[in-house]
Amino acid sequence: MQDQPLHEPQFALHVEDLTVTYGAQPALWDIDLDIPPGVMAAVVGPNGSGKSTLLKSVLGLLRPVAGHVRLFGRPSGAMRARVGYVPQRTAVDWDFPTTVLDVVMMGLYGRIGWLRRPGAAHRAQAMAALAELGMQDYADRQISQLSGGQQQRVFIARALVQEADLYLLDEPLAAVDAMTERVIMDLLKRLRDQGRTIVVVHHDLTTVQRYFDWMVMMNVRIIGQGPVAEVFTAENLRAAYGGQLALIEGGAVTPAPARTEPPP
Amino acid sequence: MNPLELLFQPGIVQTVVLGSALLGSLAGALGAFAVLRQQSLLGDALSHATLPGVCLGFLVAGTRDLGAILLGAFLAGALAALSVMLITRATRLKTDAALGIVLSVFFAVGVVLLTLAQGRPGAAQAGLSTFLFGQAAAILRADLWIMGGVAALASGTLAALWKEVKLVTFDPDYARALGLPVLAIEATITLLIALAIVVGLQLAGVILMVALLIAPAAAARQWVQSLGAMVWLSAAFGAAAGVTGALISASARGLATGPVVVLVASAVVLVSLVAAPGRGLVWRWLREARARRAIAGRRVLAAFQGIAEAHGDRTYPTEEGMVETLIGRPAPGVMDRLERDGFIRRVDHPPETTRHWELTEKGHARADRERGDRKP
Missing domain, CATH: 1.10.10.10 (Winged helix-like DNA-binding domain superfamily/Winged helix DNA-binding domain)
Incomplete structure (x- = not known):
């Protein structure tokens, strides 16, 4: 893998001709996508537009029908250590018998390697990540006792210990309170300012301009991508959301009420 | 021979207790993963599906050769697991329907083969019917070696792959994103569960074996705060249920072990659901x-x-x-x-x-x- 020539290494994330299907329905159709390094990018689109599918394809969790993905010029299989993934928090059973600290240390399992147990240094790393999210007092708490916002912070701390260059987050702000949203966005901004690339599947169109500097709008196909100011237009929104959207003057928008998205 | 006499001969009690403790703890420990992975019913289908393998093993070997019988059981179980996977992938049937079909078809074939095998000379001595409901008193000293080997394999694998198995059980997608070979690890866990079922058949029988897998784990979950504690406690509950059930059944003539073990294990579950601190109903x-x-x-x-x-x-x-x-x-x-x-x-x-x-x-x-x- 390492010997293959780099393909489009100037992009943190490069996707070309990507098509993914569930049964006969295309979930992603002919996606071409480039995200430069060091941006905070929102992936925006209506329910069922393939946002989560896109993240999973980038991570190599789904096998595409066509197309390829490159991270910093290399296939995603060769870049596992440089990618941090934050799945939707509903993806796991939070009644699993384990502690907050233990879940965060799972982010280090890839690096610790086979047959070795996590040690004091790994615990310290996990504690530091929890502290970044204001969760250090919860380290020994059972994960079944956490609120939704705390679960989300634990998942982000788990990705944070990976010290990745590219972070992929699947709806980290879904159903969290304002306080948690602020803690999470502050952290993501710090990471971006350190030169890391952040890609966030995002639902709340009212905060896109405030939080993000890059944006991908999609609905199975790519509708627009680039700096937020260029992509966040009434025309693109209409193309992505169709009739679901009540446009309020000048791009301040309210999505239609339906919010629940079936897991892909 | 009268089981009461057997029990009081030196060595027999020891064999039964050792065997039941080994099998109970092995099934209990691995059952923790079946329960947490929400695969309890896969264990039930696998154990029912081993019956044709048990009979074929006997028919091929011609005697009660535990090695042949267990090998047959294991192959039948593996075939059943494969069938469930193929049915869910190739058809529109969901997992529960596939499990139901596989369980009943394999078990029906097993019962037909059992009636055939019981007509053969030596079948009575082989005690094939003890595999239906389990008979702890039928465990031989030589059988302990096989059980010990499987228990050593399972505990060695769990110890070596502990953190990987934990992560795959908790969050398989994230494990895959980290680059872990999730499919291989899942297959390893399923394989170990199948092995535990196969060697546990003598104790609990094909029909009730799933209780030894699920009940200790469900009870243990009520009391613990970590996966490690859950596996240990589940193993302890399994051993306790196995030994108690085996001793009760061995001390009464003709009392099959499986139902007694299930009753003991169910009592443990009941107490845990009601009284466990924090999670219990009380x-x-x-x-x-x-x-x-x-x-x-x-x-x-x-x-x-x-x-x-x-x-x-x-x-x-x-x-x-x-x-x-x-x-x-x-x-x-x-x-x-x-x-x-x-x-x-x-x-x-x-x-x-x-x-x-x-x-x-x-x-x-x-x-x-x-x-x-x-x-x-």
């Missing part, structure tokens, strides 16, 4: 009762405060009947508890002889705080 009832009492107390304090404010007198002596008119009669003990905690104080209000109360400063403070909590 604890939940206590928590709810405490919450109800607190709410009742708050309503009484609010009523007192309202009456005091209406009279412009913070220490207005309120007749108990007024509070009852406002919010209904408080549950027994509510007033006493408020008095004991110093929120209200008994006062005399001659010439009336009924009970009168005044709200203390502490009571006012609490009522203020409750009111503040309700502000938007």
Whole structure:
């Protein structure tokens, strides 16, 4: 893998001709996508537009029908250590018998390697990540006792210990309170300012301009991508959301009420 | 031979106890992963599906050769697991339907083969029917080696792959994103569960084997805070159920082990569901009762405060009947508890002889705080 020539290494994330299907329905159709390094990018689109599918394809969790993905010029299989993934928090059973600290240390399992147990240094790393999210007092708490916002912070701390260059987050702000949203966005901004690339599947169109500097709008196909100011237009929104959207003057928008998205 | 005589011969009791402890703890430990991965019914289908393998193993070997019988059982179980996977992938049937089909087809074939095999010479000695409901007294000293080998393999694998198995059980997608070979690890766990089922057949039988897998784990989950503790406790519960069931069945003539083991294990589950601290039903009832009492107390304090404010007198002596008119009669003990905690104080209000109360400063403070909590 390492010997293959780099393909489009100037992009943190490069996707070309990507098509993914569930049964006969295309979930992603002919996606071409480039995200430069060091941006905070929102992936925006209506329910069922393939946002989560896109993240999973980038991570190599789904096998595409066509197309390829490159991270910093290399296939995603060769870049596992440089990618941090934050799945939707509903993806796991939070009644699993384990502690907050233990879940965060799972982010280090890839690096610790086979047959070795996590040690004091790994615990310290996990504690530091929890502290970044204001969760250090919860380290020994059972994960079944956490609120939704705390679960989300634990998942982000788990990705944070990976010290990745590219972070992929699947709806980290879904159903969290304002306080948690602020803690999470502050952290993501710090990471971006350190030169890391952040890609966030995002639902709340009212905060896109405030939080993000890059944006991908999609609905199975790519509708627009680039700096937020260029992509966040009434025309693109209409193309992505169709009739679901009540446009309020000048791009301040309210999505239609339906919010629940079936897991892909 | 009379099982009672067998039991009291030196060595037999030991073999039964050792074998049952090994099998119970092995199934219990691996059952923890089946339960957490929400694959309890896969264990049931696998154990029923081993019956044709047991019979074929006997028919091929011609004698009660445990090695041949267990190999047959294992192959049949593996074929069943594969069938479930193929059915769910190739058809529109969901996992539960596929499990039901595989379980019943394999078990039916097994029963047909069992009737065939029982016509063969030596079948009675082989005790094939003991594989239906389990018969701990049929465990031979030589069988212990096979059980010990499987237990060593399982515990060695779990120890070596502990953190990987934990992560794959908790969050397989994230494990895959980290680059772990999730499919191989999942297959390893399923394989170990199948092995535990196969060697556990002698103890619990194909029909009730799943209880040894699921019941200890379900009970253990109630008491623990970590996966490691759950696996150990589940193994201990499994061993206890196995040994108790085996001893009871071995001491009575013709009493199959499986049902007794299931009854013992179910008792452990019942106690755990009701009494385990934090998660048990009793604890939940206590928590709810405490919450109800607190709410009742708050309503009484609010009523007192309202009456005091209406009279412009913070220490207005309120007749108990007024509070009852406002919010209904408080549950027994509510007033006493408020008095004991110093929120209200008994006062005399001659010439009336009924009970009168005044709200203390502490009571006012609490009522203020409750009111503040309700502000938007």
